[in-house]
Amino acid sequence: xxxxxxxxxxxxxxxxxxxxxxxxxxxxxxxxxxxxxxxxxxxxxxxxxxxxxxxxxxxxxxxxxxxxxxxxxxxxxxxxxxxxxxxxxxxxxxxxxxxxxxxxx
Numbered sequence: 012x013x014x015x016x017x018x019x020x021x022x023x024x025x026x027x028x029x030x031x032x033x034x035x036x037x038x039x040x041x042x043x044x045x046x047x048x049x050x051x052x053x054x055x056x057x058x059x060x061x062x063x064x065x066x067x068x069x070x071x072x073x074x075x076x077x078x079x080x081x082x083x084x085x086x087x088x089x090x091x092x093x094x095x096x097x098x099x100x101x102x103x104x105x106x107x108x109x110x111x112x113x114x115x116x
Contacts, residue, residue, distance in 0.1 A: 017077050019059065019107045020084055026070040029097035036063060036070060045093040057087065072099070075107070 031039060039045075052058040061074040078084050081104050093099040 017079055019109060020076045020078055020081060020104055021107045022074045022076060022084060022088070022104045023064075023102045024072045024074070024094075024099040025102045027093075027097040027100040030070060030099075039093075039098060041092045041096055041098060045091060045098070048091050052087065071102070081106070 029040070036042070049058065049061065053061070056077060059075040059077050061072060064071040064073055076084050084104055085101070088094050088101060091099070094101070
């Protein structure tokens with residue numbers, strides 16, 4: 012991959028120690044700040060798709076990034092109020108090769 016070339020990455024977040032199991036996602040502390048941060052990343056097209064994953068015992072989200080590398084994602088996500096405050100933690104980041112569908116490169 013060339014230095015200026017972008018690739019797709021899949022990131023899975025999971026609730027962190029500060030997550031309150033008794034509250035919905037939108038009722039968690041700092042929701043408005045987190046949502047504004049994520050909306051800005053989507054507006055920049057840094058995040059292509061994202062949302063919560065269902066049927067898990069813990070809250071998890073899947074985010075698809077258009078980024079030069081994993082480090083760029085980790086750097087930007089470190090600015091997320093929910094990552095900073097322990098509401099979420101990054102579980103895994105994978106480079107994703109799309110073979111089918113509309114996002115195919």
